[in-house]
Amino acid sequence: MPRFSREHSLEYTQLKKNLRKWLRKRDYKSILKFLTKLHPADISELIDNLPEDEEKAQLFSLLDLETASDVMADLSEGSRRAILKDITHDHLTDIVKDLPSDEAADILGVLPKERVERILAAIPPQDSAEVKSLLKYHKETAGGLMQAEVWALPANMTVEDAIEQLRTLAQETEEEFHNIFVINGEKKxxxxxxxxxxxxSSPEKKLSELMEKPKGVIFVDEDQEEVARKFQKYNLVSAPVVDHNGVLLGRITIDDIVDVIEEETSEDFYRLAGTDVEEIVYGDNIGKIARIRLPWLLTNLFGGLLTGYLMWLFKHTITDAIALIAFIPVITGMGGNLGLQSSTISVRGLAIGKITLHNFKHHLFKEIKVALVVATVCGSTVGIIAFLWHKQPTLGLMVGLAMFCAMSMAVLMGTIMPILLRKLGVDPAVASGPFVTTANDITGILIYMTIATLLLNYLRG
Amino acid sequence: MPRFSREHSLEYTQLKKNLRKWLRKRDYKSILKFLTKLHPADISELIDNLPEDEEKAQLFSLLDLETASDVMADLSEGSRRAILKDITHDHLTDIVKDLPSDEAADILGVLPKERVERILAAIPPQDSAEVKSLLKYHKETAGGLMQAEVWALPANMTVEDAIEQLRTLAQETEEEFHNIFVINGEKKxxxxxxxxxxxxSSPEKKLSELMEKPKGVIFVDEDQEEVARKFQKYNLVSAPVVDHNGVLLGRITIDDIVDVIEEETSEDFYRLAGTDVEEIVYGDNIGKIARIRLPWLLTNLFGGLLTGYLMWLFKHTITDAIALIAFIPVITGMGGNLGLQSSTISVRGLAIGKITLHNFKHHLFKEIKVALVVATVCGSTVGIIAFLWHKQPTLGLMVGLAMFCAMSMAVLMGTIMPILLRKLGVDPAVASGPFVTTANDITGILIYMTIATLLLNYLRG
Known part of the structure; x- marks a missing residue:
């Protein structure tokens, strides 16, 4: 219980502050005294939070083998890379030997081929076969998530024999198994x-009498996002993974899924902001991060220049009626804001399966109705302000109308664009954020300036 | 297995299309034939996707009691409200009787007090006591998430007796229990x-000999977001909930946590877009949705007007050097884009615990270094374009410098604002999206126009 008490957490913060000092001074006694009190997940977190790669590797090297394996399994990809750079062949082999097959495959997956082969040759043949079989699947599919270790027993086995078998199997693993899978002679x-x-159940019953249809079955080539959605929808804790002949290949457990959900969500967040979740992997490599962000920024830079060029084309309108400039930011800005709302709601709705290609029309109509209400309120407000400020009824009318049109357009674009991208097989999240904002700037300026030029004679009057 | 086959899913889409038609025609035979093939989670999804409240209630009324309970537990809040509006007292009482205590409390939590009391009076006293005890906790705390049903056994019980007890307990529930909790005479x-x-284990062993320290213990008043983070960090499947005296009150399981993570993430997404996740609850109520979005939009409307007013103040500078207007959108826009990147990364980092008040300085320095790189690249690009376009070296220099300053400011604001809000106890997500964009528009215009006015003599030359 003390692991989570609040007093502990205060003391913990204090000790955490000392960690970098101890590492610098190589005061390993103090560090080890601190670490022994911690859960491996806390140690992973500590390592993830250390800013320098050398510090991460240094702290990791102090852990005993069992803790090192647990910590390794939990580390962020960035920290893992930092540690794998420095670790010795023997130390890594011991860790891989100690890990379940899915974690082992994840670690070997980022290493150079030659190093992988040396390690696989050094671990027991059965483990190495399991890991090898997992390495062939794509990282973001069910095959990449699953572990090869399952408790699979034949259908004609009795409860008594099954429990006897489990006693043996349980010796080999620390993990928890909540289900056993029942298979036939062909491993189906x-x-x-x-x-x-x-x-x-009574000991003499056969497994075939007890077994149920699994609540969820995952195909080995399913995308991890789809797998996560099944887990959520059917409240699964673990699920068997099969090939297309129904042969049992492994299992996926909910803790892997929680990580997938977090990963996919972070990806959406980063893309909405116009960058990529890859940033996390590069940690403190400023050059790499800048190289990820720059393409997005430069694309929008040209978008911004295009907006400016449009304003330049209308420069005579603007100099003739300088009052117009005061409303440019509010018209483009409000289009951008409403467009961002619509597109974010579409992106999120698509991600959690609330919006589908099937019910999309209903969602679009709803967004349009909302847009008509808010665009009327905002358009009238800004129109009245424009009229009161410059004492020109035409200006007020025109600004209000332009805002109404710009906001309505923004909702259409913001709602439709993500769906369109999904249809084209592109991640809808890239549509939101900067691109929607830039696109709305352009249409906003076009609408405003066109209306203004048409009404220019009345504006001057 | 067939439940997830791809053929099934094609047929399923076909049948789904007919559902609304059947409901309109009251062709209940076809509907029931379709529903019997489905998992309750599929039926919940169908109901959630129906656009009209009446359709939701109509479909729900066709379900048998057991399915109705499962479906009710899975429905979105909006659908649940739609169904609860119409349901009869007796039907609802039967459903509540059938649900685990946490689900029952969730449903009763949204009903008027008087209706709750009538239902509680009609269900067995033990169930009603459990539900009542849960109703007193805040919805977004551990108490609001937990269920009161636990398998708790005394420490001096033997394995044999424990298994005997479980056989009895298992009769009363369909749920899976992966752990039993060991308690003393005071229920600690x-x-x-x-x-x-x-x-x-061997049958004669005592539970006290087998028991382990729980991997995670949750306090009943902990915020649900914190609870979710513990589940993720320590890879928990279920965890006991205790009061501050260590008395066992209930348990939380991972499937509730997956819902919390989705809810909290949706909240962040909606807030980033400048609206609120409440929208989901209101379904198709356009008036309510507009009322949620309008305060955000109107605040930004005044922000936009302020930006415009600043441009108005500088109108002489603009008319004197009209070339300036062509770069207004790109300078404010790029500040907004980079600011959105920085603030989104901060908001997400805070949400998943990657950024803390403790390591914040390190994160800020990293963002500043990235900003210097990208602002230099973007500033030079736009400066060169401005020079080539208008053949004025001063204009190029000035536009480039203004963009560099605006982008650097944007990163500072975007990174610091979420942290500041977190310190003030406000959700950092509200800082991003529209507010950061508007704030960056204002600083962008100020920086650009101030530099332009200072250099005006050179610009005309």
Missing amino acids: LLGTVSINKLIL | LLGTVSINKLIL
């Missing part, structure tokens, strides 16, 4: 029996 | 034993 998945049910 | 939590371990 027939059903699943929860450990709960097994424990509560 | 002493430890936990996994069902796996129980099954594999």
Whole structure:
């Protein structure tokens, strides 16, 4: 219990502050005294939060083998790369030996081929076969997420024998298994029996009598985002992974899924902001981060210049009626804001499956209705302000009308663009953020300046 | 297995299309034939996707009691409200009786007090006591998430007796329990034993010999976001909830946490876009949705007018050197884009615990270094373009310098604002999106126009 008490957490913050000092001074005694009190997940977090790669590797090298394996499995990709750069062959081999197959494959996946082969040759053949089989799947599919270790037993086995078998299997692993999978002679998945049910059934029953249809079955080539959605929808804790012949290949557990959800969500956030989640991997490499952001920024720079060029084309309108300039920012800005709302709601709706290609029209109509209401309120407000400020009814009318049109256009673009991208197979999140804002600037200026030029004679009057 | 096959999913889409038609025609035979093939989670999804409240209630009324309970537990808040409006007292009482305590409390939590009391009076006293105890906790705390049903057994019980007890307890519930909690005579939590371990231990052992320190203990008043972070960090599947005396009150399982993560993330997305996740609850109520969005939009409308007013103040500078207007959108826009990147990264970093008040300075310096690189590249690019376009070296220099300053300011604001808000106890997500963009428009214009006015003599020359 003390692990989570608030007093502990205060003391913890104090000790955390000393960590970098101790590392600099190589005061390993103090560090080890601090670390022994911690959960491996806390140690992973500490390493992730250390700013320098050398510090990460230094702290990691102090851990005993079992803790090192647990910590390695939990580290962020950036920290992992930092540590793998320095680690010795033997140390890494020991860690890989200690990890479940999915974690081992994740780690080997980022290493050069030659190093992978040396490590695989040094671990027990069965482990190495499991890891090898996982390495062939794409990282972002079910195959990349699953672990090869499963508790699979034949359908004609009795409860008594099954429990006996589990006693042996449980010796080999620290992990928790909540289900056993029931298979036939060809390793095809027939059903699943929860450990709960097994424990509560009479010993002579056969597994085939107890087994149920699994709540969710995952195909090995399914995209991880789809897998995560199944887990959420069907409240799964673990699910079997099969190939297209129904042969059991492994299992995926909910803790991997929580990580996938976080990863996919971060990806959406970063893309909405016009950058990429890759940034996280590069940690403090300023050059790499700048190189990720620059293409987005430069594209928008040309978008901005295009908007400016349009204003330049209308320069006579502007100098003839200078009052116009005071409303440029508010018209383009409000289009941008409303467009960002619409596109974010579309992107998020698509991501969590609330909006589909099927119910999209309903969503679009809703957005249009909302847009008509808010564009009327905002248009009238700005129109009245423009009239009161410059004492020109035409100016007021015109500014209000332009804002109404710009905001309506923005909602259309913001709502439709993400769906269109999804149809084209592009991640909808890239549509939001900067691009929607820039696109709305351009249409906003065009609408405003066109209306102004048409009404110029009345404006001067 | 067939539940997830791809063929099924094609047929499913076809049938889904017919659903609204059947509802209109009251062709309940076709609907029931379709529904019997579905998982409750699929039915919840169908109801959530129906646009009209009446359709939702109509479809729900066709379900048998057991399915209705499962579906009710899974529905979105909006659909749930739609159904609760129409449902009869007896039907609702039966459903509440069938649900685990946390789901029951969630449903009763949105009903008027008088209706809640009538229902609680009609269900078995033990259930009603459990639900009542949950109703007193705030919805977004551990108490609001937990269920009161736990498998808690005394420390001096033997494995054999424990398994015997579980056989009885298991009759009362369909749910899966992966752990039993070990308590003393005062109901204080002493430890936990996994069902796996129980099954594999010799029958005469005492629970006190088997029990382990729980990997995570949750306090009943902890915020749900904090609870979710503990589940993620420590890879928990379920965790006990205790009061501050250590007395066991209930348990939280990972499937509730996955929902919390989705909810909190949606909240951040909506706030980034300058609206609120409440929108989801209101479904198709256009008036309510408009009322949620308008305060944000109107605040930014005045921000936009302020930007315009600043341009108006500098109108002589602009008319004297009309070439200036062509660069207004790109300078304010690029500040806005980079500011959005910085603030989104800060907001997300704070949300997933990657950025803390403790390591914030390091993050700020990194952002500043990135900003210097990208602002230099963008500033030089736009400066060269301005020079080539208008053949004025001073204009090029000035535009480039203004963009460099505006972008650097934007990064400072975008990075610091979320942290500042977190310190003040406000959700950092409100800082991003529209507000950062508007704030950057204002500083961008001020920087550009001030530099332009200072250099006006050279510009005309």
